[in-house]
Amino acid sequence: RRDSAKVLAKWGACRIWDVLAKSLVHGRVLWCAGGMDYGMSLSARREITKKEAGEYFRSSKKAKGEILDRLMVEIGWSRANARRQLGRAFRRRGPARVVTRKPRPPSYGYDTVKVLQQVWVVAGQPCGKYLAAVMSATLVNMEAHIGSGAFGRARPRYSPQVHTQLLAMSAATIDRLLAPFKLSMYPEGKSTTRSRRNHYTEAIPIMSRIPDIDWQPGLVAIDTVAHCGNSAKGQYAFTLTATDVFTGWTVNRAIKNKASKWVVKAMDEIQDEFPYPIDHCHSDNGSEFLNEPVTTWCNAQNIRMTRSRPHHSNDNPFVEQKNGAIVRRSAFNYRYDTDTELRLLNELWPLVNVRKNLFLPTKKVTGYHLSGKGKSVRSYDDPRTPAQRIEDTGIMLEPQRRHMKELYASLDLAGLTTRINEIQQQLIRLAAAKTYSQAPHAA
Template identity: 45%
Template sequence: MGSELSMGARVEITKKYAREYARASKKARGRLLDEVVAVTGWSRDNARRRLAAAARPGPRPVAKPRKPRPRKFSYDATKVLQRVWAFSGAQCGKYLAVAMADLLDALERHGELVPGKDRYSPVVRAELLAMSPATIDRYLAPAKETDPLRGIAATRPSPLLRSSITVRKAGDEVENVPGFFEGDTVAHCGPTLKGEFCRTLNLTDMNTGWTFTRSIRNNAHVHILAGLTLAAETIPYEITGLDFDNGSEFINYDVIDWAADRKIFFTRSRPYKKNDQATIESKNNHLVRRYGFYWRYDNPDALMVLNRLWPVVNDRMNYFTPTKKPIGWKTDSVGRRTRVYDEPKTPFQRLLDAGVLSPVQQRELLEHRDSLNPAELARRIQSLQDRLTAIAKRATLDLEASLATPPPDTTRGVKLRRAG
């Protein structure tokens, strides 16, 4: 009978028996094997191999590619979103969704977005305002890039006054009013800390997220004091406290006396504990390093361009870039302790909500906010960044090449056969 069956029929019969054969007991397998041999005409060993092979799971069928779901928002809205994202300083979706209305109002007010021109319309505006943070990130994914460059830590501990300054640890509560600032300096040293190079003094308010940035020639106390004095004159409300790391540029008698004369509470973080200054460390990265890059700036031209750049960046960060603040802790579904954050707001909005400004100050800051054109800020930032790159890129890369360790001489100690 077996010889009368085609090979395809034998294979199909084997498949039907294979599942039962795999689950059967030893005695039952013998009976099934006899049946397969009788039907197919195969030898017993061949039938056993065929049944075992058919019982093994084969490769899963290739799933058909899922048909992409139709786009909820129009192509015009996507193109305008890319422009708004670029003008905002490449904010993530969570923050851009919060700032979208203010950005659109400002861009319309300054004629950068005009209904009926360059794909913008009331319908597109409604689409942009309706986009969720996740949708914004998904639509912007092709346009996003990362910067692979990295810097060098330049903090050097101070042997003076450390025991006389209050230590502030990560998790310590600060007053729930604006005025307490974390501060740090960022070294624009390029690939080496040797020689003199510019530093950037960076301050951020723990309550509102308000930022102040200023570049200085070096870390000498006269330059640090000049930067702090300018901060006290520029920030639109009173500085009540300053928290620095243990660097000698801050922990010295001149800076301590300056703070004491202004009745500014002075604290420091613990050595080697970056989390004690998590807020300013974050600002160092996504403000100073993001906008000022990692080139080496060691001449007056670079210093001048940096100090033209920071006021523009500070306006973008303070008036158009939302931030979020930790407000407590919670336990998730598996028992892990996680941070709870408030709803994102711009530092300017947080400052208004705090109620520390006089009516005159509020009016002046609102007028200043309304005078800012996000698109013009973006163009000025790009122009100044191009100037910084032209000044410092080639010199930084040449310096990096000169410091590179030459490869080892692999021919030393190897005997070479003489020619001829």
């Protein structure tokens, strides 16, 4: 009924009744109690279009307009869609079901896909949006260290054509081409977070959202990730993650267990690695943070403490995201419970942090806007690395800024990734057997 009103308004009542009269002669207009019914089958629509297609392309301009008007009333198509369907039906020979659709030839060859896999590994396995943003810088770094094996086995496949295709590749295409390569890479993880109430729970205030005054460098979200494998029994290592909410600068430290003395020691080391002072720590309700040694250390360092609401992990989303994107992706989900594995983890994290902070970009929410369908969606800024965000703030002194630029220019990204992979393989060799032996199906 609504579509009929639009047609009436555009072409006038006299013309539409003339179209309806012609359609009634053809016997193809369906009526119901509430008006016209466009619920005809797809085969009926194709049959009508096929019959009209020949006449449409032999007719004059005025007659074509009448045919389009008739299809709008009979089938309910828009004028543009009716014209498009008539063109397809005219070119089609035979019924639509026997027409085989020719697949579009692939735009990217096998060589491009293999080089893309190597670039993804060297860059730290980011998602397509982030890899597309740093593709040019990553290729420049790999080409500068091509003699040291930056491209690995994909070196013979790298050519100017492949280089051009990688730079032109969209984020969605990167994710689609890498999807088979990413499947079944890591075992599943296990959470050991348990909220406990004590007098520190009442003393440390809750912060469920970040106020505008704290949107500046210095607010650090912290959390721990358990390396327990498939069983939380016994003693095993943890990784303490600290990430700046504003810049995304992230530092990790492996600790022997969640005892407060190890947490305090790790926080001391993390504070020394941040390029600017920490003035605010935000954690969950884990007992490793809500205790006397940690609160005493924060008070001595003049660091304000806040916590999330119990069982609301989204109150601390920035570090929760890093738990998956950095800790689980780099150290996997194996069980690490020996001194050798703890030492390897602490060799791994500085390398992973340098690659993440200097080379891998992040996006930040800048606000919300209404989509075309009236839905409120997030708006993001352009992807930038944590180092670039820190430089934009102007919080670093000139010697620190100069040191960071020199480190970025001299760092061999492929060599760094190779060393990361070597440590990861050592960890897997040490931990894989005992991790899978503790799985439920192993019994």
